[in-house]
Amino acid sequence: MVAVGEVLSGGITNAGAVVRHGEIVDRPAQAHAPAIHRFLDALAEHGFTGAPKPVGLGDGREQLTYVAGDVALQPYPAWSMTDAALASVGALLRRFHQASSAIPLEPGVPWATGLADPHGGTMLCHSDTCVENVVFRDGEAYGLIDFDLAAPGRPLWDVAMAARYWVPMLDPETAARFPSYAGLDPVRRLRILADGYGMSAEDRTELLSVVDEVIVVERADIAAGLEGGDAAFVKAFHDHGGWLTWDRLQAWLADQRTTFLAALTQ
Known part of the structure; x- marks a missing residue:
């Protein structure tokens, strides 16, 4: 109760x-x-x-x-990081995008900008498909919550955002800080997410570039937060390595690009 x-x-x-x-x-x-x-x-x-x-x-x-079900919070439970759970997240996003693409965008709405697709789009994206915003039922992704950051964008934007936290797209040194990610192979899991979504060959070749764009937008959003001067936010940023962590992530993604692309397309 x-x-x-x-x-x-x-x-x-x-x-x-x-x-x-x-x-x-x-x-x-x-x-x-x-x-x-x-x-x-x-x-x-x-x-x-x-x-x-x-x-x-x-x-x-x-x-x-209230959307009933299970939501994974840190430290993420083992069930939320299984291959089956990841594939179901991809399938959930596909269902969401099929419905969203049929809904005309309202003109003149002050949509959120913090994590919005910089290219915009003709459909509304969730724009914050992190682990904590997906509801599971019976081990499968069922629903999405927290639409505060929804904004016009490309479908790939949501998938790339999900990849950041569900795969996760993190360099090994950063991933090692999170016990929930121990033993996960990001190269293999990115393919699982794309397969679960039913991603086209063309989108598979573009996905990594969109992940790069997500990281640039996330960095800008963090910079804005730092400028705001919230003490807890600033402390958390520095406790997690500051900009060196983000530089290392981007360097790792560039180094591993060929490996990720091969896993996605072969």
Whole structure:
């Protein structure tokens, strides 16, 4: 039995501010929340049932239905890092994109920019398909939550974002800091994610370039956060190696590019 008013774990920006009341989740609302609510309604109409449904909006907060299931939080449980779980994340993204591509983009909406695809696009991407934003049922990825960063983009943007954290696309030194990633082969797992999505040959050749773009956008987002001067954010950044960690990651990806590409396309 879940207690009334249970504060939900996970997240950074909204940490401690997301509360579940039975089957309703009450959380801070973004400026573009009305458009997101219309989009979520349209997703359900187009057959994607794995997203929250809007219930209410006002006074700077929104109410959405609770998507029941399992969400992996750090340290990630073993079940969330299996090959089968990874393949199902790819399949989930494919289903989401099929529904989203059928929904016309609303003009004039102040979509989030923090992790948005710099090329834009004709469909709305989730833009934050990290481990903590995927809901599982019976060991398979079922739903997506937290659409705060949704923005127009290319389907590959969501897949590349997912690859960063699900594969994960991390250099060995950085990955070794996370026990949840111990023993995972990122080269093989990137192929599993692409196969689960049903990725075309053309998209497979482009995926690594989009991963590179994701990292550039993430770096810019972190730089903006550092400029904001939040003490906890600054401390966490330096505790994790600062920009040297990001430089090492990008150098490793460049060095391993041929190996990743071969695994994706052969």
